[in-house]
Amino acid sequence: MTTRPLRVVPTAPHASHPREARPHSRARVVIVDDRSTARSLLEGLARTLEPGISVESYADPFEALAQMQLSAPDLIISDYRMPGMDGIEFTRRIRAERLLADVPIIIVTVVEDRQIRYQALENGATDFLTRPIDPQECRARCMNLLALRRSQKAVSDRAQWLEDQVQLATTEVRSRERETLMKLAKAGEYRDEDTGNHIIRMSKYARLIAEELNLSAMECDEIEAASPMHDIGKIGIPDQILLKPGRHTPDEQEIMRRHPLIGHGILADSPSRFLQMGAVIALGHHEKFDGSGYPQGLVGEDIPLPARIAAVADVFDALASKRPYKKAWSFQESLDFIRGESGKHFDPACVRAFERRIDAVAAIMHELGDPEA
Known part of the structure; x- marks a missing residue:
């Protein structure tokens, strides 16, 4: 049998590669x-x-x-x-x-x-x-x-390098987004005379609840990053109302109740997943499971889950923290209140998830507690 001579294709040299050049391994x-x-x-x-x-x-x-x-x-x-x-x-x-x-x-x-x-x-x-x-x-x-x-x-190798670079860039962007969110949230807290540690603690509590509810790692990240934005709408409330030491009049209460809508308006148009989640939480964190909340009077699971999670985390930490107008409740008193409002103010599933992680909650409070509390 005769065979046609075959042309040997030379090995192509490596294309330039952003990573350090590596010698060919032995075939x-x-x-x-x-x-x-x-x-x-x-x-x-x-x-x-x-x-x-x-x-x-x-x-x-x-x-x-x-x-x-x-x-x-x-x-x-x-x-x-x-x-x-x-x-x-x-x-x-x-x-x-x-x-x-x-x-x-x-x-x-x-x-x-x-x-x-x-x-x-x-x-x-x-x-x-x-x-x-x-x-x-x-x-x-x-x-x-x-x-x-x-x-x-x-x-x-080139495809893997590009994938790695995209992942690094994505991580960097998400890190900067989280940093921006936290700084904006702290700005809102300072206007309200709250402490920066409040938003850090409540964001960590929110993550614990999300994890216990078996949300994905990405959803847990987004809830933790976005929950500090729950009160960002207070930036739009006049100082004389926001910082008033006494009880608000009915008209002042009506103005205060606008801050979820203001916060949603600030965040909702962003393409960022963190900011979109922040908009959902800002709008819904004052809704109550029994429908008696505001601004929309939503009932039960009509309230977005991230907002239901943030509500438990926010109220618990607010009760357990000292404020210019109140003393800090004890850890047990704060927990008892959350339990007592299950099915009324709070989603029972979120309350149960919070209770299951109560040891982690206590550890966070101990680590990040306010010095004056």
Whole structure:
């Protein structure tokens, strides 16, 4: 049989990469053939492919598969006719392994049986060699596939680097968003003569509740980051009303009750998920489970869950904290109030979740308590 000379595709140089350049790792070739003479021939040819190449050979396809499941080679050369598992079944099992899904596979056959080749291709074979093996053809096919494999790795490395960079940038943006949210929230708290630690504590309580309710990690992050914005609307309340030491008149109460709407208006138009969550919490944190809250008089689960969570966290910490107009309630008194308002002011599910994490709540209060409390 005459064979057409094959052009050897040179290995493409690495494209410039933002990461520190790394030398090529040694290529690794695995040969699987139950006949020792055939293995020896292929081993000798494989070692001429490039300097320092690693060549492994196996008589047993099951052993070869077990070893490759631990570390993927760069090229697999397998005989078609082997006892226990033929080359097609061997190829199928290789392709079923995620680690080996892209490794080039050459199947060696005795004759040019088209039906065998079709089956092998359908099961994931990359190329073929026919016995008796032509050394020049074998080297050309192997070198082409090693070059292909190296290019695939370079693309994969580049894609992973880009994914890592996107993740780093996303993390940085979210970190800056959280920092901005906290600074804005503190600005609102200072106007109300509250302490900055109040918003830190209540945000951590809110996260505990969210976690206990089995919300996703992203939802827990967003609730923790956004809950300090619950009272940001107080920025729009006149000082003479916001800072009034005594009881508000009915008209003043009506103005005070606008702060959820003001806060929602400040935050709602942002594309940021944190700010959108903040808008939801700002609007709904004064709603009550029994429908007696404001500004919309929502009932039960019509109140968005983040707002129901923030309501428990906010009221508990407000009760347990000293203010210019009141003394701090004890931890137990504050907890008893929350329990007593379950189903009225608060969502019972949120109250139960809060109670289940009460030890963590106490630890946060101890760590972040106000010095004057």
